[in-house]
Structures are given as structure tokens and as C-alpha cells.
Amino acid sequence: MSSVYQPLGSHFVDGRYVNDEAGEAIPVIYPADGKVFATVHGATPAIVEQAISGAVAAQKEWAELTGTERGRVLTRAAAIMRERNRELSELETHDTGKPMSETLYADAASGADALEYFGGLAGTLTGEHIPVGQGDFVYTSREPLGVCVGIGAWNYPIQIASWKAAPALACGNAMIFKPSEETPLSALKLAEILIEAGAPAGLFNVVQGRGEVGASLVSDPRVDKVSLTGSVPTGQKVYASAAAEMKHATMELGGKSPIIIFDDAHLDNAVSAAINGNFYSTGQICSNGTRVFVQDGIRDAFLQRLSERMKNAVIGDPMDDATTIGPMISDRQRQIVLGYIAKGREEGARLVAGGNAIDGEGYFIEPTVFADVKDDMIIAREEIFGPVMSVLSFSDEEEAIRRANDTEFGLAAGVFTNDLARAHRVAARFEAGTCYINTYNLTPVEAPFGGSKMSGVGRENSKAAIEHYSQLKSVYVCVGDTEAAF
Numbered sequence: 273m274s275s276v277y278q279p280l281g282s283h284f285v286d287g288r289y290v291n292d293e294a295g296e297a298i299p300v301i302y303p304a305d306g307k308v309f310a311t312v313h314g315a316t317p318a319i320v321e322q323a324i325s326g327a328v329a330a331q332k333e334w335a336e337l338t339g340t341e342r343g344r345v346l347t348r349a350a351a352i353m354r355e356r357n358r359e360l361s362e363l364e365t366h367d368t369g370k371p372m373s374e375t376l377y378a379d380a381a382s383g384a385d386a387l388e389y390f391g392g393l394a395g396t397l398t399g400e401h402i403p404v405g406q407g408d409f410v411y412t413s414r415e416p417l418g419v420c421v422g423i424g425a426w427n428y429p430i431q432i433a434s435w436k437a438a439p440a441l442a443c444g445n446a447m448i449f450k451p452s453e454e455t456p457l458s459a460l461k462l463a464e465i466l467i468e469a470g471a472p473a474g475l476f477n478v479v480q481g482r483g484e485v486g487a488s489l490v491s492d493p494r495v496d497k498v499s500l501t502g503s504v505p506t507g508q509k510v511y512a513s514a515a516a517e518m519k520h521a522t523m524e525l526g527g528k529s530p531i532i533i534f535d536d537a538h539l540d541n542a543v544s545a546a547i548n549g550n551f552y553s554t555g556q557i558c559s560n561g562t563r564v565f566v567q568d569g570i571r572d573a574f575l576q577r578l579s580e581r582m583k584n585a586v587i588g589d590p591m592d593d594a595t596t597i598g599p600m601i602s603d604r605q606r607q608i609v610l611g612y613i614a615k616g617r618e619e620g621a622r623l624v625a626g627g628n629a630i631d632g633e634g635y636f637i638e639p640t641v642f643a644d645v646k647d648d649m650i651i652a653r654e655e656i657f658g659p660v661m662s663v664l665s666f667s668d669e670e671e672a673i674r675r676a677n678d679t680e681f682g683l684a685a686g687v688f689t690n691d692l693a694r695a696h697r698v699a700a701r702f703e704a705g706t707c708y709i710n711t712y713n714l715t716p717v718e719a720p721f722g723g724s725k726m727s728g729v730g731r732e733n734s735k736a737a738i739e740h741y742s743q744l745k746s747v748y749v750c751v752g753d754t755e756a757a758f
């Protein structure tokens with residue numbers, strides 16, 4: 273990729289790239305060198321109007337197709353995405369700063385999985401036949417919601433766009449997607465690919481802009497559903513706005529997830545999970561297990577092995593295949609994380625690795641581990657959204673579960689133990705939407721993903737997502753006479 277990149281247009285509306293330079297110019301920065309490598313413009317009201325009216329028209333046409341016909345478009349799009357994986361990964365690396373060692377496997381590839389999975393499911397979406405006595409019956413039909421709005425965070429731009437678009441389109445809806453203004457580029461590629469795969473113009477649209485563009489989409493009366501991936505405060509605003517008109521909503525929000533490691537755990541597997549669950553994507557993952565509870569008997573061995581393995585992290589040029597830690601998304605986010613590290617130090621947590629920004633170009637920061645963290649410290653309570661692991665100690669199972677659940681969030685949780693009964697006992701008591709036994713942070717499309725408590729409502733991926741992009745109509749059929757009291 274050249275040092276300057278220009279998408280064919282800022283927005284993708286009605287089947288083509290469009291521009292309206294009256295919209296605010298938004299610079300797109302390569303986080304590894306801090307330089308602007310592209311510019312897009314925020315959507316003006318005229319672009320938003322074009323996107324919504326185009327989506328309304330396209331949805332009607334799309335819903336007339338059979339599920340198999342819709343699915344064929346999605347599976348074709350999945351194949352095109354896989355063919356273009358390297359190009360899409362390079363774009364994603366420039367947009368997010370995440371190393372190629374991640375984007376080649378976890379971004380467009382995961383988006384393609386979603387398109388393929390929901391493409392396969394589209395032809396199987398049916399209602400049911402319900403006998404209700406006297407020969408009467410009810411049948412249900414599964415209907416699309418209409419126009420859906422997707423709003424994305426900056427950590428997994430093409431994955432988030434695809435995870436929302438695939439089930440929405442499979443169910444017969446249209447979508448307007450607003451990426452985070454930090455990472456506007458790859459969703460445009462998804463729109464391009466869907467058109468190439470045979471989707472009608474207007475079915476999947478991308479409009480750029482800051483929060484107010486997202487807000488104007490959510491509040492439009494022609495929009496039937498909103499799916500947001502973002503922080504809890506944004507989720508509260510968007511959910512409230514959707515509620516005002518009784519719109520359907522899926523909220524994929526933040527977390528402060530626990531990983532509980534018992535004395536009998538496989539040490540290296542537990543260390544691997546803690547590393548993956550804190551430092552992949554430079555810690556910018558909603559489901560990260562940022563509170564690592566380690567039982568007293570294994571604590572010293574865990575910290576020693578973790579410290580040894582931290583030395584193997586390769587921080588640097590995200591385009592170099594050997595790099596395992598890239599920069600943070602922005603200097604702003606890096607400053608937020610440095611602020612949390614300073615609070616951890618002030619509150620008396622013991623720094624065992626990292627702790628500093630890395631001088632030079634780009635928004636690099638050392639992966640950081642604190643030990644001796646206490647439950648009431650700010651670093652153990654608030655979502656940091658950066659590469660900062662807190663290690664806490666515990667002595668028995670009951671205590672670990674109580675402390676793990678003592679948070680407003682409920683996105684994910686993990687347990688490491690070789691005791692089969694204990695593993696399931698702990699998983700059953702976790703207050704979290706997505707739980708792991710002896711691994712962490714895997715998100716196959718076949719499994720539901722989402723949060724409980726303040727971490728959100730609804731589920732993405734799996735058959736469960738269908739419930740959030742369609743609605744049932746019940747039709748009562750009477751085969752006898754209809755009686756009345758008089």
C-alpha cells in the first residue's frame with residue numbers, strides 16, 4: 273500500500289461510491305507512524321437521506337427473494353473476501369495499526385466466516401405449524417425487520433461490519449453501516465464486495481461520520497433496528513434513542529472480564545490465555561480477561577512464567593510478519609491507558625512488566641502487567657481498553673466466583689482447572705454471556721457472542737442472531753365455525 277491512499281469515495285450508497293465534500297473532513301491516521309494516509313468526509317444530511325431512502329427501496333426487493341437466493345449472494349461475497357484477504361488485511365492494518373500477524377487471520381477472514389455461515393442459514397429460515405385443538409392451527413412466518421443500522425467500534429472494523437451485515441441480510445433486511453471515524457475504510461470494501469457478489473444497489477450502505485451521524489440514523493423513523501458495538505455510555509444513549517420508537521436493538525458493549533486460574537491448571541495454557549486475553553490487538557478487545565485471578569499455590573509460578581514469556585513479545589512495524597504487538601489506535605487512547613497505568617502505580621499495584629509509552633513515531637506502548645492488584649483499585653474496576661493486565665490472588669473457589677462476578681459488566685469469563693466438575697460448576701455461576709473453560713477469547717461464528725449486565729443486550733453470531741434480525745408473525749387458522757356469545 274502506498275503511503276497515501278484514497279478510497280473511491282467517502283461513502284457507499286445506492287450501490288456506488290459517493291462524495292459530498294461539504295461534510296467535515298476526517299483524517300485517517302496510520303497508528304504506526306502517526307501520519308495521515310487517507311481522508312474521508314463525514315456524511316451530510318443529504319447523504320444520510322440518500323442512504324435511508326435507498327435502503328428502504330432495496331429492502332423490499334431483497335425480501336422478495338427466496339432465502340436460498342439471498343444466501344447465494346452472501347456465500348459469493350465470502351469467497352470474494354477470502355480471495356482478497358491480503359489486500360483487505362493490509363488496509364485493516366493501516367486503518368487500525370494491528371499487525372499483519374493478526375489481520376491476515378482474524379479480520380476479513382472472520383467476516384467471511386460470518387457471510388458464509390449466514391449465507392448457508394438463509395434458506396433454512398422458516399416458521400412453524402402449531403396445532404391448537406379442534407383442527408385449528410397457527411402457523412408462524414419469520415419476517416425481516418426492515419432497515420437496520422449498524423454502528424461500529426474501531427478495533428475490528430471489517431469484522432464488526434460483517435458480523436452485523438451477514439445475519440441482517442440473510443433475514444431479508446437492508447443495512448446502513450456507520451464505521452468508527454477512526455477506522456472508516458474497510459467497511460467500504462465490504463459494500464463493494466457485496467455488490468460484486470450480486471446484492472442489489474442500496475442493500476448495504478456505508479456512511480461516514482462521528483457520533484452525531486450515528487445518532488441521526490438511529491432516530492430516523494424509517495429505521496427498524498440498531499446494532500451497536502461500542503462503549504457502555506454510547507450504548508446507553510443509542511439504546512434510549514431506539515427505545516423511544518420501540519426499535520429492536522442489539523448492544524455489544526464493554527467489559528472487565530475475569531479469568532480464574534486454579535492451582536491445578538496447566539500453567540503454560542493459563543499463561544497463553546492471559547497473554548491472548550490481554551495483549552492481542554494491543555489489548556483493544558471488549559471481551560479481554562483483564563482481571564486474572566490466580567490461586568495462591570500457583571501464583572509465583574504463574575508470574576514467573578508470564579514474565580519470561582512477556583520478553584518474547586515483538587513490538588514494532590505492523591507490516592512485518594514477525595510483529596506481535598502493534599501500536600494503539602490513537603494517541604488519545606494511548607494517553608487514556610497511560611493514565612490508568614499511573615493510577616495503578618499510585619494505588620499500590622506492583623508493576624511486573626511494561627508500564628511505559630515507547631518513544632518515537634506511532635502510538636506504541638509496552639504491554640503491561642500489574643500484580644498484587646486489589647478489587648477496589650480503579651485498574652480492576654474500569655475498562656481500560658489497552659494492554660494492561662491486572663493479576664489478583666485468591667484462596668478458594670467460592671471467593672473467586674464472588675469476586676469475579678463483583679462488577680457491573682458481564683461480557684466474558686474464563687476458568688482454568690483440570691478438575692472437570694469444578695470447571696462446569698464455575699462456568700455455571702459466572703455472570704457473563706460468553707464463558708471459556710481452559711481457553712480464552714475464541715469467537716467462532718457458530719457460537720453466540722454477547723454480554724449480560726451492563727455489557728449489552730442481544731447476541732451476535734450463531735442461530736441466536738437470527739432472533740435479533742427477524743420477527744415472527746402468528747397466523748391463527750380456524751377450520752370450524754366462529755362462535756360468539758350473542
Ligand code: NDP
Pocket residue numbers: 423424425426427428450451452453454481482483484485486487488490500501502503504505506507509510523524525526527557558559655657683723728
Ligand atoms: P464508542 O462507544 O466511543 O463508539 C462506538 C461507535 O458509536 C462509533 O462509531 C461512534 O462514532 C458511535 N457513536 C458515538 N456516539 C453516538 C451516538 N450518540 N449515537 C450513535 N452513534 C454514536 O466506542 P469506541 O469506538 O471507542 O470502541 C471502544 C468500545 O467498544 C469499548 O468500550 C469496547 O469494549 C467496545 N467494544 C465492544 C465489543 C463487543 O462486541 N461487545 C467489541 C469491540 C468493542 P465515533 O467513533 O465517530 O464517535
